[in-house]
Amino acid sequence: MKISPSKIISLLFFIFSGFYLYTAHQIQVFTFDENAAFNAKTFPIYLGYAGLVFSALYIILPETKPSNVDLKVLDYKKTITLVILMILYGLTILRVGYFLSTSIFLVLSYIVLGERKWIWIFILSFPFVAIFMYLLHGLLNIYLRDPFLQFIGIMG
Amino acid sequence: MIEGILIGLETAFSLKNLMMVMIGCFAGTIIGMLPGLGPMTAIALMIPITYGFEPSTGLILMAGVYYGAVFGGSTSSILINAPGIPGTVATSFDGYPMAQQGKAGKALAIAAYSSFAGGTIAAIFLLIAAPSLSKVSLAFRSPDYFGLMILGLTAVSAFSAKGHFLKAMMMVVLGLMLASVGQDTLSDIPRFTFQNMNLSDGISFVLVVMATFAMSEALTIIFKANDPTRVAKQISLSQLGSIKLDKTETKKMVTTIPRSSVLGFVIGVLPGAGSTIASFLAYGMERNFVNDEEKQKFGKGSVNGLSAPETANNAACSGSFVPLLTLGIPGSGTTAVMLGALLGFGIQPGPRLYQTNPEIFWSVIMSMYIGMVILLILNLPLIPYIARVLATPRTFLIPLILFFSVTGIYLMSFNNFDIYMMIGIAVVATILRLYDFPMPPLILAFVLGGLMEENLRRSLLISDGSWTFLWDRPLTLIIMLTILTIIGWQIYGSFFKNK
Numbered sequence A: 001m002k003i004s005p006s007k008i009i010s011l012l013f014f015i016f017s018g019f020y021l022y023t024a025h026q027i028q029v030f031t032f033d034e035n036a037a038f039n040a041k042t043f044p045i046y047l048g049y050a051g052l053v054f055s056a057l058y059i060i061l062p063e064t065k066p067s068n069v070d071l072k073v074l075d076y077k078k079t080i081t082l083v084i085l086m087i088l089y090g091l092t093i094l095r096v097g098y099f100l101s102t103s104i105f106l107v108l109s110y111i112v113l114g115e116r117k118w119i120w121i122f123i124l125s126f127p128f129v130a131i132f133m134y135l136l137h138g139l140l141n142i143y144l145r146d147p148f149l150q151f152i153g154i155m156g
Numbered sequence B: 001m002i003e004g005i006l007i008g009l010e011t012a013f014s015l016k017n018l019m020m021v022m023i024g025c026f027a028g029t030i031i032g033m034l035p036g037l038g039p040m041t042a043i044a045l046m047i048p049i050t051y052g053f054e055p056s057t058g059l060i061l062m063a064g065v066y067y068g069a070v071f072g073g074s075t076s077s078i079l080i081n082a083p084g085i086p087g088t089v090a091t092s093f094d095g096y097p098m099a100q101q102g103k104a105g106k107a108l109a110i111a112a113y114s115s116f117a118g119g120t121i122a123a124i125f126l127l128i129a130a131p132s133l134s135k136v137s138l139a140f141r142s143p144d145y146f147g148l149m150i151l152g153l154t155a156v157s158a159f160s161a162k163g164h165f166l167k168a169m170m171m172v173v174l175g176l177m178l179a180s181v182g183q184d185t186l187s188d189i190p191r192f193t194f195q196n197m198n199l200s201d202g203i204s205f206v207l208v209v210m211a212t213f214a215m216s217e218a219l220t221i222i223f224k225a226n227d228p229t230r231v232a233k234q235i236s237l238s239q240l241g242s243i244k245l246d247k248t249e250t251k252k253m254v255t256t257i258p259r260s261s262v263l264g265f266v267i268g269v270l271p272g273a274g275s276t277i278a279s280f281l282a283y284g285m286e287r288n289f290v291n292d293e294e295k296q297k298f299g300k301g302s303v304n305g306l307s308a309p310e311t312a313n314n315a316a317c318s319g320s321f322v323p324l325l326t327l328g329i330p331g332s333g334t335t336a337v338m339l340g341a342l343l344g345f346g347i348q349p350g351p352r353l354y355q356t357n358p359e360i361f362w363s364v365i366m367s368m369y370i371g372m373v374i375l376l377i378l379n380l381p382l383i384p385y386i387a388r389v390l391a392t393p394r395t396f397l398i399p400l401i402l403f404f405s406v407t408g409i410y411l412m413s414f415n416n417f418d419i420y421m422m423i424g425i426a427v428v429a430t431i432l433r434l435y436d437f438p439m440p441p442l443i444l445a446f447v448l449g450g451l452m453e454e455n456l457r458r459s460l461l462i463s464d465g466s467w468t469f470l471w472d473r474p475l476t477l478i479i480m481l482t483i484l485t486i487i488g489w490q491i492y493g494s495f496f497k498n499k
Helices: A005-026 A042-060 A076-092 A098-112 A118-123 A126-139 A147-151 B002-012 B015-033 B039-050 B055-080 B086-100 B104-139 B142-154 B165-179 B205-223 B229-237 B247-269 B274-289 B292-297 B303-319 B321-327 B333-344 B358-391 B394-413 B416-434 B440-462 B474-496
Strands: none
Touching (some): A005 A042, A005 B165, A042 B165, A042 B440, A076 A098, A076 B205, A076 B416, A098 A118, A098 B394, B002 B358, B015 B039, B015 B055, B015 B358, B086 B104, B086 B205, B086 B274, B086 B440, B104 B303, B104 B358, B142 B274, B142 B440, B205 B416, B205 B440, B247 B274, B274 B303, B274 B440, B321 B358, B394 B416
């Protein structure tokens, strides 16, 4: 028997709702609030039950409009690479600084997606980020942490 | 009142204030276009600048920024399916498909005309009915607000495609669950934080909207190997022609605009409701008003489907000034920021604002209309240039969307945790989108989650834990019956009508 992916997702949501409901019951409320008409865990408990009901209904009822996705045509390689690049970007943005990490992220992303016009790759990375940083930091006074630029003395 | 209007006109038409409206509209449009930087951010950035001005000038500048940012948000919704603010999420339902069909210029023109018309009609309403309309909003109590929010969430069923009603409802629950993360507003008890300090303030709206719209859209394009730049090539070939609307399209807008303006304005007046509910309800209402043939086009590039939320969200922006100026209660998050700015000027908005500072009250109302005219003059000629954003090749567009998304959240929190959480939510959202789990219901639920809980809390405490508050008052009963009708209609449509 083949189970549709939407039903598998609904099953996962059912499990998630169960976990949410369990966690909602574990919320520690003040003693005087324990028997109140409404306390910090009332709304989450209702939400947990709602999640269980809707996901159970989807699992039980027949699908009126199943979603057909051809898994073979999906581009896993580029998508996963982009996600990894974003994680690395998040990892370096505070340590290395906004300018360098953003510029390198953009250069690598352009290359991963198949771009080979090097002039545009350069323009839309280092100078582009520099102008964007000037707008934010210089004109709008929005603080941007950048240890690298501070180290080389460009940013105060 | 006539005297007040004249005072308002005199103040609003001063060279300095006219300049402020223009600068505000322009700056707002640019900031609003950037995903993640909505009107709240734009106005918050303006507050330090406005303290150097007179209160009326400062407020006029902020009002201009507000309208500009709302229109700018619509532009990014239409062009890259990345709504910067929740009020323009509904715009993307039909605006983005129109752009994908090579009608981006036309979609932007419809948005501009609808925004102008909605804002103008609402400004007239505000002018005439501001004092008496404040009484209407006073008549709404917590049970009514709670009912109204369920109505807003149920309305998502109106735009979730047939057969996906339960998927939409699951997304509603997921949105509410995400909104419940963080400290409880009343007792400060941590919920679902798992002793992680980064979660104690909850999950930011910008993070969720960037992850579920901009980022997951970018990842989906790569995942499915779609090429949105094909649309851009068509636009660049027929830029000017695509802005003009034909008679049929104009006729559709003429019928949509008045009803969406009224709805948007009334919803905007209600404190807490704001442009998000207005745009979603207008979208749902419009879908029910049009014929079956037009109904099929909803979600695929319908003129009515684009015009209705655009009209309503601008009308709601004007409406939200009613409780702010007459009651001192902000009608939306953005007007809450403006309230903070007013208090900074030493002005307490409320019923006495008429007497104590009439020039502020009336000049803001007058400048709203001027702002609408300026927005139209500013945005329509710029549409061909704005639409060129789409001409960016996919290889550049996708990384830039990801870059703007990460920057948006980085500027707000300055920590890695939020960036990782955004990436995680984006990956989950990409998989969910692949199997037709709609994201707009999740966003609406996320935005309304806190307010919904607050109003349920008040209602249950007043009724001593009894759920009879749902039918005790006639107004609540009417709202609940409307909700039941919508649910019944959806179930009938999904399970019986097709058989």
